Amino acid sequence: MGAYAYVAPQSVEEVVAILEEHASSGDRAQLLAGGTDLLVQMRTVDREPRTIVDVKKLAETNRLELGGDEIYIGAAIPSAVLFENEELKALLPGLLEASDLIGSTQIQGRATMGGNLCNSSPAGDSIPAMIAVGAICDIGNGSGGRQIPVEDFVTGVGTNVLESGELLLGLKIPRPADNSRDAYLRFIPRTEMDIAVAGAGVSVTIEADGTCSTARVGIGAVAPTALLVPAAADALIGTQLDDDALNAAGEACTAASSPITDKRGTAEYRRKVVAVLCRRAANIAKQRAAGA
Ligand SMILES: Cc1cc2nc3c(=O)[nH]c(=O)nc-3n(C[C@H](O)[C@H](O)[C@H](O)COP(=O)(O)OP(=O)(O)OC[C@H]3O[C@@H](n4cnc5c(N)ncnc54)[C@H](O)[C@@H]3O)c2cc1C
DSSP, X not given: OOOOEEEOOSSXXXXXXXXXXXXXXTOOEEEESSOTTHHHHHHHTOOOOOEEEEOTTOTGGGOEEEOSSEEEEETTOBHHHHXXXXXXXXXXXXXXHHHHTSSOHHHHTTOBHHHHHHHTOTTXXXXXXXXXXXXXXXXXXXXXXXXXXXGGTEEETTEESOOTTOEEXXXXXXXXXXXXXXXXXXXXXXXXSOOOSEEEEEEEEEOTTSOEEEEEEEEESSSSSOEEOHHHHHHHTTSOOOHHHHHHHHHHHHXXXXXXXXXXXXXXXXXXXXXXXHHHHHHHXXXXXXXX
């Protein structure tokens, strides 16, 4: 039987070496960011010994850069720290709202967007919002790293593309133009601290004449993974985001959904709710883009 251990490496090379050593010896190693999923899982469903590899001490996972073309959000930055950054909030209000919805104030002091994505829950709130803003995963490994769009990162319930010896370093997001903004909405069965019945993130670009020239729509909690819905974006692009366009985008989200029925809602209910959330989020994104 293995043993519990905790290590806090100072470099990506060290993390990769530790992960690879464990993989080759057959011992288990698991990455830790805020621990708000991992520690709960260790107390409830998975108590097996392992080496916990803390990624919070790395420069790369704490990098926050608001460049002229690209925004970089390190995978280990707590939601609370991100939400204090007014420029980031102004540029990516939907993504920041999604991250701010996670848990309570205490949870947000620890929880990270990287952990939300790597936990790979269908209901992870920040994932559809990341998809909506076109976020790319910056993955570290022993061979120069790789990049993959968020919509291709999660492969199933609790699974993702990360291979042995890999970690998520951060998210690369195209800096939105002044006339481009996002919004994220979720629905939960009670007012606080629950997971989504459905969620929708939308980003749009609005031209001077009110026409929507670009759009991306991400939905969550209505399929085994969060989804990019190109048909919903197509329904918005080229329109004034009038009721017909918003309804068509909502219907495209319903059509893309393959939800389950559980204690939070039936599959039929989720299909309807995701359409409503898409319509409302698109409308909020439009107001923001027009006023930005
Ligand atoms: C009370 C409570 C309320 C919550 N409410 C919500 C909610 O409303 N919405 C929601 O979406 N979630 C919610 N959560 C779940 C959780 O807080 C979020 O998923 C959070 O974002 C996880 O981030 P973390 O940094 O704590 O991840 P951790 O728990 O540290 O890690 C999560 C998983 O990702 C892996 N991992 C972490 N970082 C990396 C990395 N850099 N590279 C590769 N793998 C990595 C870990 O090994 C682990 O498997 C809640 C949790 C609690 C306890």
